[in-house]
Amino acid sequence: MSMTDRFFKTREFRKLFRNKSAVIAMLVIAAYLFTALFVMCGGITRETCDTVVGQNKMPGFFIQQTPEQRYENATSKFLPMVQRALSRADQTAALADVRLGQERVVNKSAAQLQAIIDRAIELKNELNQSEDLDADSARLPQLKALEDQVAMLKAPLTGWSRLMQNASLVLGTDAQGRSIFLRGLYSIKIAIQIGLVTAAFCVLLGALLGAAAGYFGGWVDHGIVWVYTTFSSIPNLVLLVVLSYAFTDSEVKDTLLPVYIAFGATFWIGTCRVIRGETLKLKRMEYIQAAQTAGFSPFYILVRHVIPNTAHLMLINFSLLLIGAIKSEVILSFLGFGVKGQPSWGIMIRDAGNNGDVVSGFFWEIGTATALMFALVLAFNILSDALQDAFDPKHV
Numbered sequence: 580m581s582m583t584d585r586f587f588k589t590r591e592f593r594k595l596f597r598n599k600s601a602v603i604a605m606l607v608i609a610a611y612l613f614t615a616l617f618v619m620c621g622g623i624t625r626e627t628c629d630t631v632v633g634q635n636k637m638p639g640f641f642i643q644q645t646p647e648q649r650y651e652n653a654t655s656k657f658l659p660m661v662q663r664a665l666s667r668a669d670q671t672a673a674l675a676d677v678r679l680g681q682e683r684v685v686n687k688s689a690a691q692l693q694a695i696i697d698r699a700i701e702l703k704n705e706l707n708q709s710e711d712l713d714a715d716s717a718r719l720p721q722l723k724a725l726e727d728q729v730a731m732l733k734a735p736l737t738g739w740s741r742l743m744q745n746a747s748l749v750l751g752t753d754a755q756g757r758s759i760f761l762r763g764l765y766s767i768k769i770a771i772q773i774g775l776v777t778a779a780f781c782v783l784l785g786a787l788l789g790a791a792a793g794y795f796g797g798w799v800d801h802g803i804v805w806v807y808t809t810f811s812s813i814p815n816l817v818l819l820v821v822l823s824y825a826f827t828d829s830e831v832k833d834t835l836l837p838v839y840i841a842f843g844a845t846f847w848i849g850t851c852r853v854i855r856g857e858t859l860k861l862k863r864m865e866y867i868q869a870a871q872t873a874g875f876s877p878f879y880i881l882v883r884h885v886i887p888n889t890a891h892l893m894l895i896n897f898s899l900l901l902i903g904a905i906k907s908e909v910i911l912s913f914l915g916f917g918v919k920g921q922p923s924w925g926i927m928i929r930d931a932g933n934n935g936d937v938v939s940g941f942f943w944e945i946g947t948a949t950a951l952m953f954a955l956v957l958a959f960n961i962l963s964d965a966l967q968d969a970f971d972p973k974h975v
Contacts, residue, residue, distance in 0.1 A: 591891075591969045591970050592969070594968070594969040595965055595966065595968075595969040595970075598965045598968070598969070600961050600965065601961060601962055601965030601966075603958075603961075604957075604958040604959070604961040604962045604965070605958075605962060607954060607955070607958040608955070608958050608959065608962065611767055611771060611955055611958075612771060614764055614767045614768070615767050615768040615770075615771035615772065618764065618765055618767065618768035619768055619772075623761055623764055623765050623768075625765070625920075625921050625922075627761055627765075628757065628758070628761050628762045628765050628921075628922045629757060630680065630757065630758075631656070631679060631680070631755065631756040631757060632679065632680030632681075632744070632747040632748060632752060632756065632757065632758045632761075633652075633656070633679065633680060633747070633748050633752045633756055633758075634651065634652040634655060634656055634752065634756055635655070635656075635752065635753075635754055635755065635756045636751070636752060636753065636754055636936070636941050636943075637652070637748060637751045637752040637756075638751045638941070638943060639748075639749060639750040639751035639759065639760075639943045639947075640749065640750075640751075641748065641749075645712075645713050646712035646713050646715075646718070646719065646722055647711070647712050647713050649712075649722060649726065650706060650712055650722060650725070653699075653722075653725050653726050653729045654703055654725075654729075656679055656756065657677075657679050657682065657729060657732060657733065658696065658699055658729050658732070660677045660679070661674070661677055661684060661692060661696060661732050662696055664676070664677050664684070665689055665692060665693060665696070670689050674689075674692075679756075680743075680744050680747050680748075680758075681736055681740040681741070681743050681744040681747075682733050682734070682736065682744065683733070683734045684732060684733070684734065685731065685732060685733060685734045685735075686734065692732065695728055695731050695732055696732070698728050699725055699728040699729060702721055702724055702725040702728065703725060705718075705721055706718055706721055706722060706725065746760060746761075747760060747761055748760075750763065750943055750947050751943040751944075753927075753930060753931075753934070753944050754930070754934040754936070759927075759943055759944050759947050760947070762922040762927060763922075763924075763927070763947045763948060763951050765921070765922045766922050766923050766924045766926075766927065766948065766951070767951065767955075769835075769908070769918055769921065769922070769923050769924075770905045770908065770909075770923075770924060770952070770955065772835065773835060773838055773839070773842070773904055773905065773908045773918075774900075774901040774902075774904045774905045774908075775901065776839055777839065777842040777843060777846055777900060777901070777904035778846075778897045778898075778900040778901040778904060779897070780839075780843050780847075781842070781843060781846040781847040781850060781900050782847075782850050782893050782896055782897045782900060784843070784847045784850075784851075785847035785848070785849070785850025785851040785853075785854060785896070786850060786851075786854045786886060786889065786893050787886075788803050788807075788847070788851045788854075788855075789803075789850065789851040789852065789853065789854030789855035789856075789857075789858060790854055790855070790858045790881055790885050790886050790889065791803065791881070792804060792851070792855045792858070793854070793855040793856070793857070793858025793859045793861075793862065793885075794858050794862050794877065794880075794881050794885055795877065800855075803851065803855075804855075807847075807848045807851050807852065810844070810845060810848055811848055816907075816910065818841075818844070818845055819841045819842070819845060819907060819911060819916075820911065820914065820916050822837070822840060822841035822844055822845075824916055825837075826840075832919065833919045833920040835918065838908060838911065838917055838918065841911075842904050842907065842908075846900050846903060846904065849896065849899075849900075850892075850893070850896040850900065853892050853896060854889050854892060854893070857888075857889050857892055858885055858889065861884075861885050861888055861889070862885065866884065867880060867884055867885070870883075870884055891966075891970035894966055894970060895963060895966050895967055895970065898959055898962055898963040898966060899963055901959060902956055902959045902960065902963070905952070905955065905956060906952075906956065908923065908925060909923070909924050909925040909928070909952060910925065911925065912924070912925025912926050912929070913925040913926070913928050913929045915929070924948040924949075924951060924952050925948075927944050927945070927947070927948040928944075928945050928948050928949070930944065931944040931945035931948075932945070
C-alpha cells in the first residue's frame with residue numbers, strides 16, 4: 580500500500596467521508612472546480628460573455644413576456660440590424676456580420692429580405708397606434724404576425740447551434756443583452772482562481788512565519804508579531820480597498836494581480852497566529868526535544884517535525900481563507916476596486932443595481948450571481964466544519 584493510500588485511509592479521513600453533508604459539499608465544490616477548469620481551457624471566453632445573444636433583460640427559463648416586452652424584443656435588436664446591413668454598399672458582407680448569439684440572417688436575396696422588413700415595419704406602425712399593448716388584446720394577432728416576420732429574417736437553428744443559443748438564454752439576459760448564464764459560469768473561474776491562489780499563498784506564508792515565530796522566539800517572534808499586529812489594527816476591508824486602489828493607474832490595473840497582492844498582504848495573518856500558537860505547544864513536546872538533543876538543525880526540525888504536525892490546521896485555514904477571498908473579491912468588485920474588464924459575481928451584482936433591475940423587479944442577474952456564490956460558500960463552510968471535526972482534536 581502506497582503512502583498516499585495509507586494517508587487517505589487514516590481514521591481522520593474515514594471520519595470525514597462518513598459525513599454525508601461533507602461528501603455532498605465536496606461534490607458541489609468538484610462541480611465548481613470542473614466548471615472553472617472548463618472556462619480556463621477556453622470553453623467560455625471573455626468575448627463570449629460580452630457577446631449580445633438576445634434582447635435586453637430577457638427573463639430566464641423562457642418565461643412568457645408581456646405584449647409590451649414582446650413588441651420591444653421584436654423591434655429593438657435583429658430587425659434594425661438587418662435594416663442597417665441592407666443600407667450598406669456591400670450588402671453581402673454586412674449581412675454576414677449580423678449576428679445575435681447563434682442567430683444569423685437567413686440565406687435570401689436582398690430583395691426578399693427587404694420585403695420581409697417592409698411588412699414588419701407596416702405591422703410595427705400599426706402596433707404603435709396602441710397606447711398599451713398589455714391592455715389591448717385586439718392587437719395580439721398583429722403582434723404575433725410581427726414576431727413571425729422577424730423570425731423569417733433568421734436562419735433556422737439546428738443541432739449544436741440551437742443548444743448553445745438555448746443555453747445562453749436559459750437564465751435570461753442582462754441590460755445589454757448578454758447571457759447571464761455564461762457570465763455566471765465565467766465568474767466561477769474568477770472566484771475559484773482568486774480563492775485558490777490567495778489561500779495557497781497565505782497558508783504557506785502564514786504557516787512559515789507562524790512556525791518560525793513560535794519555534795525560534797526572541798527577536799524573530801517579536802518582529803513577526805509586530806508585523807501582523809500592525810496589519811490587524813487596520814480594518815480589513817479598508818486595507819483591501821487601499822491596496823487595490825493603489826494599482827488604479829498602473830499597467831496591471833485590468834489584471835488580477837492587484838487583487839492577489841491586496842489579499843496576500845492581509846489574509847495570512849489568521850493562519851500565522853494559529854500556527855504560532857500550535858508551534859509554541861509543539862516545541863515543548865518530547866519528540867522535538869529529542870530531535871534537538873540528537874543535534875538536528877533548527878531548520879530541519881522546523882520543516883521535518885513542526886510544520887507537518889500543523890498540517891491539519893493549514894488544511895482547515897486553507898478552506899476558510901478560500902471562502903474569505905471569494906467573499907472579499909465580490910465586495911471589492913461591487914465597489915469597483917476588484918476585478919476589472921471581465922465578468923465577476925461582484926460586477927454582476929453591481930450592474931444589476933446600476934441598471935435598476937431590482938427596482939423594476941428583474942432579479943435574474945443579481946439572483947444568479949448570489950445563488951452561485953451562496954452555493955459555493957455554503958459548500959466550503961460545511962467542508963470546513965467537517966475538516967475541523969475530523970482533523971482538529973480540540974474541536975468538539
